[in-house]
Amino acid sequence: MSAAAQIGDLSFFHPGASLPALDHVSLMVPAGESTALLGPSGAGKTTLLALLDGRLRGWRGRVSVLGAPLDPDHPPARASRPDVGFIFQEFALVERSSVLRNVLNGRLGRMSPLRAVVGSPAPRDLEAARAAIADCGIADLAERRVDSLSGGQRQRVAIARCLAQEPRLILADEPVSNLDPARAVEILTLLTGAAHARGATVLFSSHQPDLARRFADRIVGMRDGRIAFDVAAGDLSDVATADLYRETEALPGIGLRAMT
Amino acid sequence: MxxxxxxxxxxxxxxxxxxxxxxxxxxxxxxxxxxxxxxxADFVGRMVPPDPTVMNEIVKGSAETLRIAILGSLGAVLLSVPLGILASETMVSPPIYRPVRTLLAFIRAIPLILVAMLMVGAVGLGPLPGIIAIAFHATGMLAKFYAEAIDGVTRAPIAALESAGAGPLARLRYAIWPQMAPVVARDTIFRFELNLRESLILGIVGAGGIGFYIQTYVRSFQYDKAASVTLAVIGLVVAIEAINITLQRRFC
Incomplete structure (x- = not known):
């Protein structure tokens, strides 16, 4: 089985923090599958995803993404960044731009630098954006401005932007934590389905065990910056899940090392 | 105590x-x-009735004031774009934006009429010193506004575009600019209105525009003509205010 991401003995402290956000983490993310990072707030899920996206500096350990090692001191080469797509918890859309423009923004890394700044999108880019918009079921919203959309619609735009980027690895940070249960199932069905159809690997974080069980092939439990378990979705036991969410022994709030 | x-x-x-x-x-x-x-009473008596024969001078002076405000604002925008970027925390580091901000505060502290007098001394009478003075004086405020517009932008979409592989200029165009454009438009219109208002009196120190006629008529004791021009200036200020209120309703 080949790996979409390979992590060995990875540790990371947020600037100024005394406790590690990631504490000797080793993990293999299998290619072509869907993996869930399960755990309470402050477990290190967002930090791990941001690190795999090449956005964190100063970590220790060995990390390779899509076969290429990451450098702890330098951002990844820009040419390699479109291969890794990221879906942000708060959507990170340009509110005053249209849905189509936001989705085309996902293509910027695939365009020539000149076209990305001054040109109009090539037919190839428009085609990819339109296809992603259609796959996310928001074709009728393409010309609408994002600030006029609901939370569920915005999440679809964020997924469409990521799909238009044509990534081989999709990292999704709490993609459904802002949505009601029915909407959450819709969005995860859409995300894992579209990724599977494109042969892309998905790694998403969640704090809801039932969603992880339903939409992931593998489930990785995280707590206090460490890997608690790494099992096939069918093997997730209620005991292991309960242990993941037990009351923290340390001071209340100390586990909330949320990454911003 | x-x-x-x-x-x-x-x-x-x-x-x-x-x-x-x-x-x-x-x-x-x-x-x-x-x-x-x-x-x-005697002074006011000599102003009444205002002399309506100066209509030509009023139109000519108002047009020149408008030209001074337009060109002065253009100059201020051209100066404020680079200075605004250099005064922004988002775009440059503290050793650059701190001195630039101090410079802008210093420029704001100099009264416009003083700059205009210095410019009249430097380049002579006429609209040119007025244009330079307005451009200089307005830059102190406009560059600060532009810097605040850049710094007020939400960071998350910029990070998202960077993650997708977009370069710095593409991020500026598609993540930063759409967010700051309405603020820049509003601030620029606001500053243009101030420029128009302030340029009405620049002529008093010889820097062109309608104020020049007030100064000329008062000095030559033609108070009835001075009164007509003064009334015209008051009318222009009211008109600018009315336009401003209409624009604000549209933008806000």
Missing amino acids: RSRGFGGFAAGALVAGAVLWSFATTDVELSRLLSAGPRI
Whole structure:
């Protein structure tokens, strides 16, 4: 089985923090599958995803993404960044731009630098954006401005932007934590389905065990910056899940090392 | 509290001292104050009725004032774009934006009329010193506004575009600019309105525009003509205010 991401003995402290956000983490993310990072707030899920996206500096350990090692001191080469797509918890859309423009923004890394700044999108880019918009079921919203959309619609735009980027690895940070249960199932069905159809690997974080069980092939439990378990979705036991969410022994709030 | 009582006494003594000093050292003659009434009546009498024959001068002067405001604003925008970027925390580091911000505060502190007088001395009479003065003076405020517009942008979409592999210029165009454009438009219109208002009086120091005629007529004791031009200036200020209110309704 080949790996979409390979992590060995990875540790990371947020600037100024005394406790590690990631504490000797080793993990293999299998290619072509869907993996869930399960755990309470402050477990290190967002930090791990941001690190795999090449956005964190100063970590220790060995990390390779899509076969290429990451450098702890330098951002990844820009040419390699479109291969890794990221879906942000708060959507990170340009509110005053249209849905189509936001989705085309996902293509910027695939365009020539000149076209990305001054040109109009090539037919190839428009085609990819339109296809992603259609796959996310928001074709009728393409010309609408994002600030006029609901939370569920915005999440679809964020997924469409990521799909238009044509990534081989999709990292999704709490993609459904802002949505009601029915909407959450819709969005995860859409995300894992579209990724599977494109042969892309998905790694998403969640704090809801039932969603992880339903939409992931593998489930990785995280707590206090460490890997608690790494099992096939069918093997997730209620005991292991309960242990993941037990009351923290340390001071209340100390586990909330949320990454911003 | 004792200290507070003393502070109150000290403040009172300071104010009383300042008033007494001003009275004692300034030539405030009661007789002149008493004769002021008739003098003012005479002055106003000579302004009435305003002389309507200066309509040509009013139109010419207003057009020149408008040109000064437009070109001065253009100059301010051109100066404020680079200075605004250099004064922004988002775009540059503290060793750059701190001195640039100090420079802008310094520019804002110099009154426009003083800049205009210096420019008249430097380049001679006419609209040119007015344009330069407006451009210089307005940059102090506009560059600060532009910097704040850049710094007020939400960071998350910029990070998202960077994650997708977009370069810095593409991020500027598609993540930063769409967010700051309405703020920049609003601030620029606001500053243009101030420029128009302030350029009305620039002519008094010889820097062109409608104010030039007020100065000319007052100095040559043609108070009825000066009155017409003054009324025109008041009318223009009211018109600018009305346009501004309409624009604000549209933008906000």
